Amino acid sequence: MANADQVKLLIKSHFNDEQERFYTVALQIAASEARQGHAALANDIMKLIEKGKRERRSNVISFPRDLRALVLTTIPDISYSALVVPQKMRKRISRILHEYRYMDKLKAYGLKHRRKILLIGPPGTGKTMTASILAKELTLPLQTIQVDRLVTKFMGETSAKLRQIFDLIEQECAVYFFDEFDAIGGERSKDNDVGEMRRVLNSFLQFIEQDTSDSLIVAATNNPGLLDQALFRRFDDILYYELPDHSQQKQLISNVLGVFLKKNLNWQIVLAESNGLSHGEIADAVRNAIKEAILAGEKQVDEEKLLIMIEEKKDARKGCSKE
Known part of the structure; x- marks a missing residue:
């Protein structure tokens, strides 16, 4: 349960309209409950915090x-x-x-x-x-x-x-x-x-x-x-941290593609072309390929779209290295 200092700080931050401090203390209480094995209570507190932040839509930092x-x-x-x-x-x-x-x-x-x-x-x-x-x-x-x-x-x-x-x-x-x-x-x-x-x-x-x-x-x-x-x-x-190997590339591409993953995707060529790119670059390339598929009315992403977007990321990297 919340300790005395947390309760006092929670009340004080509420009446001082210090929303971010209020949320922070509430999150501390949720974390404390989670450590004590009260997962359900911690989850309920988190949901209340998230709901309150959405409703208030305040950017005030305390x-x-x-x-x-x-x-x-x-x-x-x-x-x-x-x-x-x-x-x-x-x-x-x-x-x-x-x-x-x-x-x-x-x-x-x-x-x-x-x-x-x-x-x-x-x-x-x-x-x-x-x-x-x-x-x-x-x-x-x-x-x-x-x-x-x-x-x-x-x-x-x-x-x-x-x-x-x-x-x-x-x-x-x-x-x-x-x-x-x-x-x-x-x-x-x-x-x-x-x-x-x-x-x-x-x-x-x-x-x-x-x-x-x-x-x-x-x-x-x-x-x-x-x-x-x-x-x-x-x-x-x-x-x-290091650049992803083929196993991590495949997991990352699969995760981002989700339902857009083509069953018979030619992984060999896609992974070979992804070499040298970071996790972020690969994820961005995949998301760009998904957007292309959606706008084309397609339900899956094929190798061609993936390779085009991967190549664009490589070109962008080359451009940055020249500057």
Whole structure:
């Protein structure tokens, strides 16, 4: 059941018209009930929250004014089954979820659950989706930190905003996602680095080291070589993402096609042409092929449409590489 502090915060946020804080506390209560095995109650709470958000249609964020443009709040609905990764990776993600659900059991033995996670891999390989799935599975809101807005040219301002974000992490349990993390986690010894960014990195190292909340902190980067080596020691787990192999390509294409999947699809040529594309690129190509089939009045997607859209994705990648 909800503890006294949660009840007081729930009432306070309601009368202060702080809707996002109200939803966050309610989600915390749902997560607590789920950890105690009260799945039905947790599910009922989630449904009430989702219904309330739909009816109110409010975009008000209850964060401090300075953070409203820096943190994007969402309630993910992406299913775990939609994530196409090797079984080894799936087990590691499941372990993070399992430890979170039984954190109290670990705390009783003086141990902490994995809650500071670094995701590394090429664009479109499932890093952002993983953060969304962690939030969905744990019935927590996803708070995405807008790193491009976090970093400013004014001395001390970025570190001050980082402190506010970590105060929020301590106060409101959620999954906090730092995408393009290398923007603030760059190697301190780089010759072209400026003093302000070194201070920002030092601040982040200090804040993440001192953080003892139950929130999950998830950072993602496409460029691990740019990260300061001290960062790697601050994370409880590091997951490496790669481009899909033929088995994952086939699973991904089948998942996205669904009822549009042709029974006798020539998988050999489709998979061969998909080599080198990311999960996101393949999924986009398949969805484009589905749209072509719908507009043509067809109920299935054939190899020809798939190959055309896959080739377009390859052409787009070539164009980007030339710029």
